[in-house]
Amino acid sequence: MRKIRRYSLAAIIQIIVLIMASSPTRAEDPTTDGYVTRKEYDELKAQLLAMKKELDTLKKEREAGPKQEHTERQVVVGPHEVAPSQGEAVADTHKQVATEAPPPVVEAEGSLLGTTKFLLAGWAEAMYEQRNGSASTFSASLNPIFLWELTPKILFDGRLEIEPSGSGTNVNLVNAQISYLFNDYIAFGVGEFFSPSNVFVERFEPQWINKLPDRPIGVYQGVLPNISVGAQVRGGFPIGPTRVDYAFYVSNGPTLSTFNARTAGELDFSSYTDNNDDKAIGGRVGFLPIPGVEVGYGFETSRPGFQGTAFADLRALVQSVDLEVTRNSDLLKGRVNLFAQYAWSRVDHAVYDPDGSLGFGPLPLTAKRDGGYAAIAYRPTQLDIDLLRNFEMVFRWDHLSAEPSGLGDPSETRWTIGLDYWLSPSTVIKAAYEWDKPNGERNRNALFFQTAMGF
Amino acid sequence: MIRMLNRGLLAALLLLFISTSVNLFAGPKAKQKTAADSGSAASSDTYMGLTGEELWSNNCLRCHNIRPGTMYGNAQWDVIVHHMRLRANITGQEQRAIVEFLKSSK
Numbered sequence: 001m002r003k004i005r006r007y008s009l010a011a012i013i014q015i016i017v018l019i020m021a022s023s024p025t026r027a028e029d030p031t032t033d034g035y036v037t038r039k040e041y042d043e044l045k046a047q048l049l050a051m052k053k054e055l056d057t058l059k060k061e062r063e064a065g066p067k068q069e070h071t072e073r074q075v076v077v078g079p080h081e082v083a084p085s086q087g088e089a090v091a092d093t094h095k096q097v098a099t100e101a102p103p104p105v106v107e108a109e110g111s112l113l114g115t116t117k118f119l120l121a122g123w124a125e126a127m128y129e130q131r132n133g134s135a136s137t138f139s140a141s142l143n144p145i146f147l148w149e150l151t152p153k154i155l156f157d158g159r160l161e162i163e164p165s166g167s168g169t170n171v172n173l174v175n176a177q178i179s180y181l182f183n184d185y186i187a188f189g190v191g192e193f194f195s196p197s198n199v200f201v202e203r204f205e206p207q208w209i210n211k212l213p214d215r216p217i218g219v220y221q222g223v224l225p226n227i228s229v230g231a232q233v234r235g236g237f238p239i240g241p242t243r244v245d246y247a248f249y250v251s252n253g254p255t256l257s258t259f260n261a262r263t264a265g266e267l268d269f270s271s272y273t274d275n276n277d278d279k280a281i282g283g284r285v286g287f288l289p290i291p292g293v294e295v296g297y298g299f300e301t302s303r304p305g306f307q308g309t310a311f312a313d314l315r316a317l318v319q320s321v322d323l324e325v326t327r328n329s330d331l332l333k334g335r336v337n338l339f340a341q342y343a344w345s346r347v348d349h350a351v352y353d354p355d356g357s358l359g360f361g362p363l364p365l366t367a368k369r370d371g372g373y374a375a376i377a378y379r380p381t382q383l384d385i386d387l388l389r390n391f392e393m394v395f396r397w398d399h400l401s402a403e404p405s406g407l408g409d410p411s412e413t414r415w416t417i418g419l420d421y422w423l424s425p426s427t428v429i430k431a432a433y434e435w436d437k438p439n440g441e442r443n444r445n446a447l448f449f450q451t452a453m454g455f
Numbered sequence: 456m457i458r459m460l461n462r463g464l465l466a467a468l469l470l471l472f473i474s475t476s477v478n479l480f481a482g483p484k485a486k487q488k489t490a491a492d493s494g495s496a497a498s499s500d501t502y503m504g505l506t507g508e509e510l511w512s513n514n515c516l517r518c519h520n521i522r523p524g525t526m527y528g529n530a531q532w533d534v535i536v537h538h539m540r541l542r543a544n545i546t547g548q549e550q551r552a553i554v555e556f557l558k559s560s561k
Contacts, residue, residue, distance in 0.1 A: 117530050117531075117533055117534045118534075119531055119534040119535065121535070121538075147534050147535075147538055149533060149534045149537055152533070152537070155534075155537050155538060155541070157538055157541075179541055181537075181540070181547065183547065184546045184547030184548055185546055185547070187540070187541055189541065202542070203518045203542065204518065206519075208519070209518060209519040234541065234544055235544055235546070236543075236544035236545055236546060237546060238503050238546070245543075245544030246544070247544070286544070291513035291514070292513065292516075292517055294517070324517065324518075326516055326517050326518075422520065425519075425520035425521060425522050425523075426519070426520060426522060454519075
């Protein structure tokens, strides 16, 4: 509707311009005597024809325009801006209107479109897993990411994980954060966010990024925090040719397991709510000596015991070191990735089940646990053969120590090899085999196939 | 506690040593660019002597494969690089230079 008005306005303006352009000539021509000469007639006819042609093209564009614009606005809405590949015609329309119509029309259109920008991103994934000791299974998930840029400084990012499970569908809110860019080096975020010290969860977990079908053990199993509900401040700055980045946060802390013999002394990071007034404080500092190489140190300190119990004053400390390398090597004719993180946690000394009423105490313990992974990947990006360039090889070692009480899960070390084929920068087909033998237990070796597509 | 902190520090130093020695076998790609190459980068924005294209290739492939500039519209790139600034801890100047490059690389 708006468009139609815009075109009629353009047409009216043209007519006025034409009239204005033609009337002075007539008035100034001394030979007319009130009659129209052949020359004047021809001029007017030519102008009329040109105008008719122009109107026709405008009409045609009006028919083609709205459809394309509609599909595009479903994806993103921004002022004066058009996706170039899909919207050439629309872009042309914009240009033409901008030159032919008076400026207020264009400005009005900008404010009608609004300044908010919305993007629906995310990924989808499908997997087949055949693990020794478990029934083989297919699985799938959709992981939409909602991004709203309200102003150039304010962004909301939220992710859901939607997957079929049993006879229904599981929907998890993975993160939901409102962030504010304070200045060029400092950003604030509040809500539910990825724990900055858990590099895998924050950076490599999306299945179109992770080069193996499954996650390393340790990242979700009580050594490292993974998702935090709280507030964070983060940013980065260059120091000469090197750079430093940082993220510090305060959040609901982990919960100390005290009721169960197997898990006594373990930190449970999966609870989003806190069990006391003491909040966890943590962070990570990274140093990049050269582009594509980063080393980091992360920590989180908290009081994990339930308020009002004998465990309330215990302190827990988690620390980790990590290394991320992404480098192109002419020598190896390709790209090499090396991602590694090792974390260790410790809870102050305490006696669990002191009166034996739970059936496993008294159990005096300084609960300690550690785990981590190292993965190396190689993709021959500099080879001339397309087919080979799309392959990537990956190898991973990961480890998690036994549960601190010594009565639960034993320590576990796994070795995994994988071969990926990249169909596009964010579409990948993976095959992997994992050797997994928990201490003293039957092996749980596994074969995986997975396809993931990021969008 | 002190012993654990010491262990952390030691491990961090070890990693630092490994990370700097990585340079020996892998040459930085961005630095090898010829003058003609960087001349073709349409970006006018630079930061710390690096063009938008160099900042993009230094920062945007650290975690995942890069998607071409043509894949998204201008408004979409604004949102994405804002999102990625929070992930990658890049500075505001770098964010603007990278967005500029991505928009002009189409």
